[in-house]
Amino acid sequence: MRDMTVRFELFVDDTGHATEFYRDVLGFEVTAEFGAAAGSTYVELRNGDAIIGLQPAQALERGVPDGDPAVFRSPPSGVELVLEVGDVEAYRARARASGYPVVADLEERPWGELDFRLRDPDGYYLRITSRRSPRYQRQLGALTLHELQAERCSLESLSRAGQQPEHVADDEDRAS
Numbered sequence: 001m002r003d004m005t006v007r008f009e010l011f012v013d014d015t016g017h018a019t020e021f022y023r024d025v026l027g028f029e030v031t032a033e034f035g036a037a038a039g040s041t042y043v044e045l046r047n048g049d050a051i052i053g054l055q056p057a058q059a060l061e062r063g064v065p066d067g068d069p070a071v072f073r074s075p076p077s078g079v080e081l082v083l084e085v086g087d088v089e090a091y092r093a094r095a096r097a098s099g100y101p102v103v104a105d106l107e108e109r110p111w112g113e114l115d116f117r118l119r120d121p122d123g124y125y126l127r128i129t130s131r132r133s134p135r136y137q138r139q140l141g142a143l144t145l146h147e148l149q150a151e152r153c154s155l156e157s158l159s160r161a162g163q164q165p166e167h168v169a170d171d172e173d174r175a176s
Contacts, residue, residue, distance in 0.1 A: 007051040008081060012122045015041045015054045021121050022052055025098045026083070026091065026128070050083055080117070080125045088130040092116045095128075 012018040022028040028045035035041050043054040085091050092106055095118060103125075104117040115129035 005049055005051070007053060009053040009055065010120075010122065010124055011057045011059060012054050012120075013057055014121070015043050015056055017121050018054045019043050019045065021100065022054075025095050025100045025118075026126075027094065028052065047083075080127045082127045082129055084129055084131045086131065088114050088116070088128060091128050 010018070019030060022045050023030065026047065028047040028050075030043060031046045031051075032044040033041055041054075041056065045052045045054070089106065092102070095102055095116070100118065102116055102118050106114060106116045108114050113129045113131075115127050117125065117127050119125055
């Protein structure tokens with residue numbers, strides 16, 4: 001089965017402030033709001049297939065049977081929310097233009113991704129990254145049909161133009 005999506009539920013001090021961050025800094029759109037009259041607003045934001053739900057931290061007090069709500073509400077250490085985007089440099093420019101502090105600026109990673117990192121107003125650690133390269137995904141066996149078709153079209157275009165695709169040696173090439 002390959003029909004899963006991800007929705008993060010974040011418990012925040014101020015849903016309005018958090019909504020502004022995800023909307024203005026990262027380009028999310030508000031798709032739903034519930035409970036505004038009761039003062040316990042739930043805000044759903046979406047950007048592409050990424051969905052983030054924001055709830056007031058006080059909502060945890062109702063759902064913690066035996067424990068300190070502050071512990072359950074705290075942003076976890078050792079966890080980062082990774083948002084893959086088509087143009088990471090544009091997202092970085094948007095974050096910089098918003099005046100919001102970037103924790104770690106653009107850096108190319110050994111696995112071929114370019115990313116930057118920031119924390120949201122409630123301390124959740126976010127990594128905004130380029131989508132994985134087709135070569136990397138091929139190594140994982142994770143290319144989607146759409147990506148395979150796009151790569152095939154790209155190779156056909158090069159062929160029609162009389163150019164050869166650039167060959168990058170992989171482990172099989174080195175073994176021979």
